[in-house]
Every structure is written in structure tokens, then in C-alpha cells.
Amino acid sequence: MANLFHEVVDSRRTIRDFLPDPVPIxxxxxxxxxxxxxxxxxxLQLWEFVWxxxxxxxxxxxxxxxxxxAVKTAPVLLAIVTHRSNWRRNRNEILRIFKSRGSIRPTTHRYYSxxxxxxxxxxxxNLLGFWKPLVGRLISFFRPTPSLHTQTDVRVMSHKSTALAAATLMLALRAEGYDSCPMEGFDPWRAKKLLNLSSQSEVCMFLAVGKRSPKGLWWERILMPRTWTYRKI
Ligand SMILES: Cc1cc2nc3c(=O)[nH]c(=O)nc-3n(C[C@H](O)[C@H](O)[C@H](O)COP(=O)(O)O)c2cc1C
Structure with missing residues (x-):
């Protein structure tokens, strides 16, 4: 199992030229x-995949x-969108599922409500938007406090989770023998218009998907030295 996982991780590369073969739905x-x-x-799963x-x-x-x-040749193009305003809908769904299962821990219920x-x-x-970070910073002098206060914090939070879903998607495609190219080189304003997104929704990245052509891989993998990417304290 570990070997299979590493095979998928090692063979996932950013592919910039694709064969015309379709990707089965x-x-x-x-x-x-x-x-x-x-x-x-x-x-909260604030993501959406738009084909x-x-x-x-x-x-x-x-x-x-x-x-x-990549986008000119890929048979499939996905927009991976993050919708931070869907928090209430998704929170309600989580609570509904917990209730349908018959029980919910009081701390979990309090957390979501x-x-x-x-x-x-x-x-x-946006009155609290000004005070929340200040109060949070003050409290953090006395006890550990997460910084989840401003619209920027929420925005970062929703992009982080959506990017993890995007990474999982790239690996899943690779496990099925398909390739991808994640792209943040795009015009976000035009993307919003094309996808009819509200002000609280953004494209996290586009993903070109297909099978790699012989010209698809531009160079061997380049990795930073281990000492730059890992340390113990
Ligand atoms: C968030 C994100 C945005 C990226 N945007 C682009 C892009 O717009 N165009 C592109 O050709 N590659 C893009 N890449 C691919 C990176 O250049 C690539 O992942 C990196 O060079 C490492 O290569 P590898 O994925 O083959 O390991 C992006 C990757 C990520 C994670």
C-alpha cells in the first residue's frame, strides 16, 4: 500500500501538453x-468543482x-472554486447528519452553533471585523487563541481547504492514469464573471486534466534540499 501511494505521488507531475483522448466521466x-x-x-467543505x-x-x-x-490541449478543464459564504448551509447539513445519526456531542453542537x-x-x-482581531491579539497574550477573525482569515481558511481538495484530486487522477496541470495563472475577475460567482466566492485554481503527451513534461522534478524543508525543534 505504501509503495502504491509513493508511486502515485512520484508520478504526479504538472503536465503542460495533453493527448486529445477524452477523460471518461x-x-x-x-x-x-x-x-x-x-x-x-x-x-465545512466549502469547495465546488466546475467542469x-x-x-x-x-x-x-x-x-x-x-x-x-496545458489549457489549450487538455480535454477537460475544471475550475476549483471556494465558496466561503456556504458555511451556514454546510454547517446546517453537518448538524442535520449528526442528528439523523441519533446523537451529537454537546461540545460539537456548541462548536457548530x-x-x-x-x-x-x-x-x-462589519463592526466585529474591526474588534475581533484586536481582542483576539490581546487574549493571545494570556492564552493560546486562533486567529480566525477577519474576512482575510476566513478567505485564507477556505482557500487552504480547497487547495487540499485540489491536491487530492490531482493524486486521484494520477492513480487512475490521468494527468493534470494546476493553474493560478488566470484572470480572477473574468473567471468570477464566467462562472457567475458571488463576491464571497473565488476560483482557487483551474485544473487542466487529460493524458500526458510526449511533450507534456517540461523538466525533471526539482526539489529543495531536505534541510530547507524540514527541521526539528
Ligand atoms: C497553486 C498552484 C498554481 C500553479 N499555477 C500554474 C500555472 O498557472 N501554470 C503552470 O504551468 N503551472 C502552474 N503550477 C504548477 C507548478 O509550476 C508545479 O507544480 C511546480 O513547478 C512543480 O512541478 P510538479 O507539479 O511537476 O512537481 C501551479 C501549481 C500550483 C500548486
Missing amino acids: EVLERCIDAACKAPSSSN IENQDKRKEANKICLNQG TVIPFIYTNGPF
């Missing part, structure tokens, strides 16, 4: 289901992704 959906099992902050299948929209998306080689709304909302006119 069942493969794509199986991999998206796997991606949805990625860990997420408070298990840009419509040809006119795809042409526009290619332009939005700067017509990079009081702590999560406190993190994700800032009151009328």
Missing part, C-alpha cells in the same frame, strides 16, 4: 468524490487562463 466523478474526502477546516464543458465557455476559460499550453458563526460573521456593517 466516471473516472472524473470518481476522482472528484475522492477529492471531497480531503480534510477541511471544521469539515467547463460548454465549448463557448471553454474558449472563454482558455483565454482567462492566458491560453497556457456558536463558534462557527462567530468565526464566519462580523455583524452589521
